[in-house]
Amino acid sequence: MVVSMDTTFNVDHVFAALADATRRDIVLRALDGSEGVVELAGHFQMSFAAVQKHVAVLERAGLISKERSGRRKVVRTNMEALRLARGLLDEYESLWRGRIDRMTDLITLSKETEA
């Protein structure tokens, strides 16, 4: 499934990007778009380049973007993308819930049969 937006973005990439604690933390920290990659890297144990790579993954997923600010490039969470990602999860969730709902009685029945 592909959700259209500024930069078309990929469900696989979004979930994959979120499947790492460091990256989820970066998304949080970048919400106010006040830090460059150096500052971000300061919060973690790993090397600067490693953080750069994580940032690249998030960027590829469309979850963050970088913009020049004076001498630095500031990392900012893409709120639009975040909302879209969220909507995406909602879609799946409702799909799932839909099926779950349609199934509830069957399950309840079978549970009672088991007992």
Next chain:
Amino acid sequence: MVVSMDTTFNVDHVFAALADATRRDIVLRALDGSEGVVELAGHFQMSFAAVQKHVAVLERAGLISKERSGRRKVVRTNMEALRLARGLLDEYESLWRGRIDRMTDLITLSKETEA
């Protein structure tokens, strides 16, 4: 972050498990727990063993489980885990939204400054 449940489950694993279209499809198909791995595999192009591996990933993430049913082992989506996963996403979303909300005026201000 670790959410306690029947089998303690890992955010990284959950997101990673969802970062693949085949696996998301399996989660859907396994909601009614009517198919074994062979039947599931029938829906995809890849080999049986490949599907088995995907199932294993989902199982490790706690999103599905297998239970014997006669000669077969039936794959069933773990609804509890699904709801927990969903709750997890909600948690993140509210965290994010919280920050976003607290930030809205600042952003609006800066936007106006830009204009």
Next chain:
DNA sequence: CATGGATACAACCATATGGTTGTATCCGAG
């Protein structure tokens, strides 16, 4: 316009992932 801080990128390594084929085990049906 030269310097240096910030960023980018390349090469390298270890491990994980996603796929294959092949073989082994398990267990209900007959």
Next chain:
DNA sequence: CTCGGATACAACCATATGGTTGTATCCATG
């Protein structure tokens, strides 16, 4: 108890990921 269908697992391969260090580029500042 044997047979065969369903499942499991091992070995292998290609590629991706997450980390490292080192080098190159970029550009605002002084």
